[in-house]
Amino acid sequence: MNPEEIWNAALNQLEIQLDRGNFDTWLRGAVFLNIETGEDAAPLFVVGVRNSFAVDMLQNRLYRTVRRILSDVYGCTVELRFEVYKSAPHAEVPVMDQDMPPMFRFLSQQDTSAPAVPLHQQVMPPERPGIPESELNPRLTFDRFVVGGANNLTYSAAMAVADNPASVYNPLLIYGGVGLGKTHLLHAIAHRCRAKNLRVIYIPSEAFINDLVNAIRQRTTAMFRDKYRSVDVLLVDDIQFIAGKESTQEEFFHTFNALYTFNKQIILACDRHPRELDQLEDRLRSRFEGGLVMDVQLPELETRIAIVESWAQERGVRIPRSVSEMIAQRSRSNIRELEGLFTQIVAKSRLSAQPMNMSAAEAVLERFEQPRNHARQRRAITLPQVLQSTAQHHELGLKDLIGKRRTGRINHARQIAMYLARELTEASLPQIGEALGGRSHTTVLHGYNKVAELMEADDMFRYELLALREKLLKGDE
Ligand code: ADP
Ligand code: MG
Numbered sequence: 410m411n412p413e414e415i416w417n418a419a420l421n422q423l424e425i426q427l428d429r430g431n432f433d434t435w436l437r438g439a440v441f442l443n444i445e446t447g448e449d450a451a452p453l454f455v456v457g458v459r460n461s462f463a464v465d466m467l468q469n470r471l472y473r474t475v476r477r478i479l480s481d482v483y484g485c486t487v488e489l490r491f492e493v494y495k496s497a498p499h500a501e502v503p504v505m506d507q508d509m510p511p512m513f514r515f516l517s518q519q520d521t522s523a524p525a526v527p528l529h530q531q532v533m534p535p536e537r538p539g540i541p542e543s544e545l546n547p548r549l550t551f552d553r554f555v556v557g558g559a560n561n562l563t564y565s566a567a568m569a570v571a572d573n574p575a576s577v578y579n580p581l582l583i584y585g586g587v588g589l590g591k592t593h594l595l596h597a598i599a600h601r602c603r604a605k606n607l608r609v610i611y612i613p614s615e616a617f618i619n620d621l622v623n624a625i626r627q628r629t630t631a632m633f634r635d636k637y638r639s640v641d642v643l644l645v646d647d648i649q650f651i652a653g654k655e656s657t658q659e660e661f662f663h664t665f666n667a668l669y670t671f672n673k674q675i676i677l678a679c680d681r682h683p684r685e686l687d688q689l690e691d692r693l694r695s696r697f698e699g700g701l702v703m704d705v706q707l708p709e710l711e712t713r714i715a716i717v718e719s720w721a722q723e724r725g726v727r728i729p730r731s732v733s734e735m736i737a738q739r740s741r742s743n744i745r746e747l748e749g750l751f752t753q754i755v756a757k758s759r760l761s762a763q764p765m766n767m768s769a770a771e772a773v774l775e776r777f778e779q780p781r782n783h784a785r786q787r788r789a790i791t792l793p794q795v796l797q798s799t800a801q802h803h804e805l806g807l808k809d810l811i812g813k814r815r816t817g818r819i820n821h822a823r824q825i826a827m828y829l830a831r832e833l834t835e836a837s838l839p840q841i842g843e844a845l846g847g848r849s850h851t852t853v854l855h856g857y858n859k860v861a862e863l864m865e866a867d868d869m870f871r872y873e874l875l876a877l878r879e880k881l882l883k884g885d886e
Pocket of ligand 2 (some may be wrong): 591592593646649
């Protein structure tokens with residue numbers, strides 16, 4: 410493996426180990442630029458990121474994590490330097506993940522390095538151009554989806570829909586936890602339908618929301634409608650993100666009806682059953698449930714082994730059965746994690762030019778588990794700690810936070826406490842409400858959603874909140 414491949418393998422690993430917000434915000438699209446090696450100094454990786462904000466964040470807060478993982482993949486301790494990446498956009502395409510949401514693809518292609526631009530404009534560009542339609546990942550096809558007992562039916566349903574759109578199951582909704590193959594199946598359906606010259610749009614719901622927001626702002630809603638209502642097959646991934654977003658739900662409802670009425674196929678993926686989606690309008694819920702609802706589950710051991718072996722074949726590596734078995738056995742939460750483990754073990758054996766054997770794999774697995782245990786320990790945060798830190802951070806007293814007063818500042822801090830409590834502690838919504846002075850669980854949920862929305866819309870706010878969160882996790886406040 411060359412240094413670029415090593416960086417990409419480490420990035421893969423980071424995606425698994427960091428939480429999604431951190432990864433997407435700071436690291437997604439980070440590219441290998443250069444490696445500097447000296448006589449007796451540790452090799453220095455120079456990595457390009459999208460703006461000076463990300464450089465700052467990575468250098469100050471995430472340095473140790475990134476270095477540890479990169480060192481693991483590389484095989485000895487390395488140093489890192491982050492720089493704003495200002496090369497031509499084309500140069501970065503090959504190293505970018507096809508799965509990257511269009512917004513990040515767009516952001517990471519922006520040249521935000523010009524020093525004259527003030528920071529607030531760098532992170533909040535006044536006008537964001539429309540998001541290009543999502544592309545399909547050529548790797549995610551039916552052929553590459555390994556079928557086993559657990560997902561047999563869902564796979565068959567996906568095939569049936571791809572072969573006979575709008576005539577068997579409409580809509581088809583696939584739900585299940587992260588990394589279990591939902592996106593893979595959606596892409597596979599989309600590929601097959603495109604091969605038949607059908608007009609297909611695959612879009613993650615975040616991009617749909619963004620597209621809508623832009624259309625409203627630029628007064629091009631008619632075009633927006635035409636675009637989504639003139640397809641034969643519409644696939645919307647991660648539909649859970651439209652929960653709580655009223656105007657998106659309104660628009661989606663009409664899109665749905667228009668397509669359905671004209672006998673067009675709709676396929677949705679969701680991280681849970683639609684009945685468990687809080688804040689989804691009933692009329693949408695009943696439509697989502699009105700077709701075929703299928704789940705994806707973690708495949709059983711034999712299928713997981715087969716998946717690992719299919720990856721090995723695809724990449725032309727030889728992997729003894731004992732090793733693929735060990736990887737499959739060790740990874741019990743999802744296929745994405747399985748992929749991360751596999752990538753690391755392959756990287757390791759290539760780097761050391763050693764064949765893959767049990768003991769080499771064992772060593773990688775050991776290291777893989779450590780950070781996870783560590784992450785679990787870090788999560789043992791209590792409600793009082795959250796309240797304390799949030800109050801302190803906002804220069805308020807604990808009494809203010811749990812009291813009755815509802816001035817803008819206090820209310821804002823309170824909602825942040827709700828958000829952090831739900832993210833970082835094991836407490837239930839009613840427990841959080843109780844700790845915050847006897848508030849109802851719906852109030853807590855509302856506060857949580859408010860903050861989550863703000864995080865999406867306002868980069869400055871997200872930066873500040875992530876900093877507070879990091880502080881809490883480190884326990885230095
Ligand atoms: P989700 O959308 O459910 O979070 P993905 O579809 O992104 O999950 O799957 C995560 C990774 O696991 C992808 O690389 C995908 O190709 C792979 N994967 C999941 N299930 C299977 C399977 N049955 N066979 C082969 N690869 C799979
Ligand atoms: Mg997905």
